[in-house]
Amino acid sequence: MQKKYVTIASFTAALEPGILEETERYLAIIILLAGFKRYRSWRVPIAIYGSALLFGLSHLGNVGWNGETFEATIAQVIGVMGSGFLWAVLYLYSGKLWIPMIFHFLMDYLANLQSGWNSAGWQFNGWATDYISEVLMVLVPLIVTIWMMYGKRREVLEENADRLMNLPVEFNRY
Template structure:
């Protein structure tokens, strides 16, 4: 489908959103909820501005960024309010959940193509992709009972799938393949031994991070695993799967933006891996509201270190599903060990410091090793193939 048709769908979607907000404003005026009605009118002005600028024959950067900033947020808020209110008044909740789940999958596709997909600057692409994903994920904080099909939405899994679909269209608009996985291509620099060692590290590190790192002395912390009873749940499975799909999709767009921005730099591999990992770590500051600063900072640093390996895993193999699968496994194991999704804690004990140090130093060392010798050459080859 060409850009012209996507633009038509985008305008129709904006018009529908405007009508819905005016309808909510009229409803609140009738109910004499004047403050709420006024808020609805103010909110409805924002998509009106986007629609008005979109009709201009010559699209400018201002027009594009107006759509990028306003529309994902407006769509998410509109989706949330309608979903929440309709659920309160109907008895056939399953049908409504399915319907709004399908709407969630496609509602951001027009803005992804018309606005984000047309950004040419690499830094703008980076900012737009991160902002878009964060807004999309926040829309699913809906109050549903954590059971059955409801969890697919409340866990953010459906938002993750929606982000993935949008990312494939965005990548296509940026000039990349619609498929994030590179076809297998034999390389003289490829090493099966290296690949096996990388996978072994990922597996061993995931188990060490969850079952070790506790104890009263250095030996216990490093070498004594604590295999407590695992408590996996359907909710934690969906939440872990959401993290694997959503966060690795965001990493994919981040990597695409960076390899374009630094395509001619001799340090493009290092810049791409490090910056994408830093962005991944910083996004975990969104957990600050549910846990204290020290625990969140520790989580941010750990996530950035692990992000180095996740970026390497994709760039070395060319298969996005591999870091997705590994990310899912790490999070699901964590949720199963903790008996669910729990806030991180930081007590400043010896085990906290040693565990954090190992969780940072070891992934960094593996990433440095992978960015040297023939291993780096394989990554360079895959970057060239991504660039086309």
């Protein structure tokens, strides 16, 4: 952590995506749940993975922002898709939007404090470590979300999806 990055600008640069991007994810989840309500066994996975994909793709506009290259932007799209998996599961599991907002803010703010990063300006040099970190940023969250799709965890996701859609909570297996 570098003291020179402890600024209001650094704080607000992390606060804005934490609030606005998670609100955007909420809307994507609601739209996907509503669009796939007839496909009960698929609606939660589609909402989680679809919202994460949309979240990643929403970062395509960062090409050139703070000198971000096309390759770095693609790396950012892939990397944030992984965190998108986690934030979507966290939201659907808890039923509380403020929880992923806080985690998203903390992730961005800690990155800001380390390097002055401001949610764009990713680097990708094509080194083996760049590729390894990209794989890990997607693979670890993907494994967690797949794990969440089974047993009692899945039932909680489904119950919260029913609540979001204002449907009677069903206790049937998905």
